[in-house]
Amino acid sequence: MSDLDQYRAKIEEIDRQLTKLFEERLNVVNDICQYKIDHGLSIEQQNHEEEVVKKNIQHLSNKGYADELTRFFLNTMEISKQVQHKKVRENNAKNKLSHNTVTNNVNHLKIGYYGVQGSFSEEAMLQYFGDVKDAKNYEEFEDVFDAIKSGEIDYGVVPIENSSTGTISQVLDLVNRKGLYINGETVLKINQHLIGVEGTKIEDINEVYSHPQGFEQTSEFLRNYRHWTLTPFHSTADSVKLVAELNDQTKVAIASERAAKIYNLEIIKENINNKTGNSTRFFIISRNLIANETCNKVSVVFSMEHKAGTLYHLLRHFAENDINMVKIESRPQEYGLWKYLLYVDFQGNIEEARVNRALGLISQSCEYYRLLGCYKQCELL
Ligand SMILES: O=C(O)C(=O)Cc1ccccc1
Secondary structure: OOHHHHHHHHHHHHHHHHHHHHHHHHHHHHHHHHHHHHOOOOOOOOOHHHHHHHHHHHHOOOHHHHHHHHHHHHHHHHHHHHHHHHHHHHHHHHOOOOOOOOOOOHHHOOEEEEOOOOOHHHHHHHHHHOOOOOOEEEOOHHHHHHHHHHOOOOEEEEEEEEOOOEEOHHHHHHHHHOOOEEEEEEEEEOOOEEEEOOOOOHHHOOEEEEOHHHHHHOHHHHHHHOOOEEEEOOOHHHHHHHHHHHOOOOEEEEEOHHHHHHOOOEEEEOOOOOOOOOEEEEEEEEOOOOOOOOOOEEEEEEEOOOOOOHHHHHHHHHHHOOOOEEEEEEEEOOOOOOOEEEEEEEEOOOOOHHHHHHHHHHHHHOOOEEEEEEEOOOOOO
């Protein structure tokens, strides 16, 4: 036997052992999942992935393989999670449970939104879920994601894209980084107004508060008042609340009419958004991949290698399986300089054969792949 043949035989033997261990691992994963189903526990475990990776890096004799081992475990655990979610889906179908558009009896669910009362995210939550009692609210986008992860809330509502200013990248990155899932979307018409205390005159204003989205969506109006200081704050409604507390006729906020009413302020100038048709799409996020047959949109993310034709060879699987992409967005990878993740939304359902075919081929050809959700597409306004 040549040296090469010997190496190959060694690899073959290692692969055989890996396959045996992989199967054993998945059997245990299935047992854990059944236990969780029987005891009504969530599939996600906070910080579990990081702990597993850290622990196993310690077992490496050659620490130079730490990055590769990290990828190996993250992919293995992603596969385990998908196996568990599939089992939960099958179990739900068996019990004739229908999830996703969680509209009935929402009062037993713990729901959270970005901002304070009067934020656009709160409005989106009310539009999607109906009358929610005791919703929790969070100052930062990341706080909403952490509250879902820790189990403090079951669902969180955050903005993801504006019709004129585009994707809110921070939110897109968080969906992937926090390992959570998109369960739904809803679109809200957005009218931005200049809001201040009673008697505020445009000529006396020197400072404006809003969420950065509020400034972006009204940039053309603001260009006429270059001497105003634009101070980015938490949500648009937080900004209105702050202006009410400051009670100063030189300070105003950019936010909704609803926020002005809630905090008893006046609209100084109405409809100041750049475009009259201004709307924002919001995500409903949870710890679980929840889908049923009414879902018609899928979101995935995958990495792109630096090789000629990579994008073509990945995206062709959509075309060849007759899948209509509705959005694509590239974002820098957290690890790896000048490397990108591609976020793709397309029409379809994860139970369809053509979708499984395309996603199977794509996931096999990338270093990193993750299913972000399968949900009901909302009509765009
Ligand atoms: O700040 C808010 O009210 C939000 O919910 C974020 C946002 C800001 C501007 C438009 C849409 C959503």
